[in-house]
Amino acid sequence: MKILSRVAIAAAIITLAVVGFAYSGFYDVSASSPHSGVVRWLLSTTSEASIERRARAVDVPELDDETLVLAGVNDFNSMCIGCHGAPGIEPEAMGQGLNPPAPDLAEEAAEMTPAELFWVTKHGISMTGMPAWGVTHDDSSIWPIVALMIKLPGLDEAGYQSLLASAQGHGHHADDSSGGQHSHGAIDEAPDNTAHEHGASEDHGETPRPETVPEAAEEHDRSTHEHSQ
Numbered sequence: 001m002k003i004l005s006r007v008a009i010a011a012a013i014i015t016l017a018v019v020g021f022a023y024s025g026f027y028d029v030s031a032s033s034p035h036s037g038v039v040r041w042l043l044s045t046t047s048e049a050s051i052e053r054r055a056r057a058v059d060v061p062e063l064d065d066e067t068l069v070l071a072g073v074n075d076f077n078s079m080c081i082g083c084h085g086a087p088g089i090e091p092e093a094m095g096q097g098l099n100p101p102a103p104d105l106a107e108e109a110a111e112m113t114p115a116e117l118f119w120v121t122k123h124g125i126s127m128t129g130m131p132a133w134g135v136t137h138d139d140s141s142i143w144p145i146v147a148l149m150i151k152l153p154g155l156d157e158a159g160y161q162s163l164l165a166s167a168q169g170h171g172h173h174a175d176d177s178s179g180g181q182h183s184h185g186a187i188d189e190a191p192d193n194t195a196h197e198h199g200a201s202e203d204h205g206e207t208p209r210p211e212t213v214p215e216a217a218e219e220h221d222r223s224t225h226e227h228s229q
């Protein structure tokens, strides 16, 4: 009984200390200073274990398909490089200011299974800059990006650019990419449950996209893909 009450008192003190610390303002939440070693370990270990566990339920389709990779490189170039960069391409200012940083996927993707890459891309990682792309994209729009990420560790700058050059017309962001650079961060998509049609490159044709005017009036399915530049 004595032991039990001591445990209860200790638990109460710890709870008070944690709550007191939360309200105190002592913890530095700025993104400009790195997390302390303990916090970093706790966050990355929790995150890795969570991704690993949840990715087990993902059914991986056949991904070794040139068409998927070509669609993937255009979409990756439009949606991901602002934060992650790509071979020969630095992340934009937005990506450089993230904490935790967005890792170079040309390295990190080699450490992850296709199921894990898919799960993270679809669901994102909370309390970090990594968005849940599944909110605005269906699975068939995400798998091509996974197919590309699998190839990414084997690509240098020239390889990435030549893949991009041969990918014209592929992917749902087919007409967003021009020559490997892009100018938007791909995080401004309005959450929207409208189903997204993948691979509608024929529809997009040569029509130049207006820089700032929403394309709501266009007949093709761009409803989930408005990036104001």
Ligand code: HEC
Residues within 6 Å of the ligand: 047, 076, 079, 080, 081, 082, 083, 084, 095, 098, 099, 100, 101, 102, 103, 105, 108, 116, 117, 120, 121, 125, 128, 129, 130, 131, 133, 145, 185, 186, 187
């Ligand atoms: C707004 C910035 C941003 C954009 C855009 C973004 N990411 Fe991320 N991503 C992050 C950050 C930040 C992390 C690291 C999160 C962490 O450390 O837990 C991350 C992590 C990841 C990881 C996990 C890497 C690992 O080592 O665990 C994958 C995979 C990933 N992103 C894929 C993508 C893909 C694919 C896209 C495009 C469809 C994309 N990201 C777009 C910010 C972004």
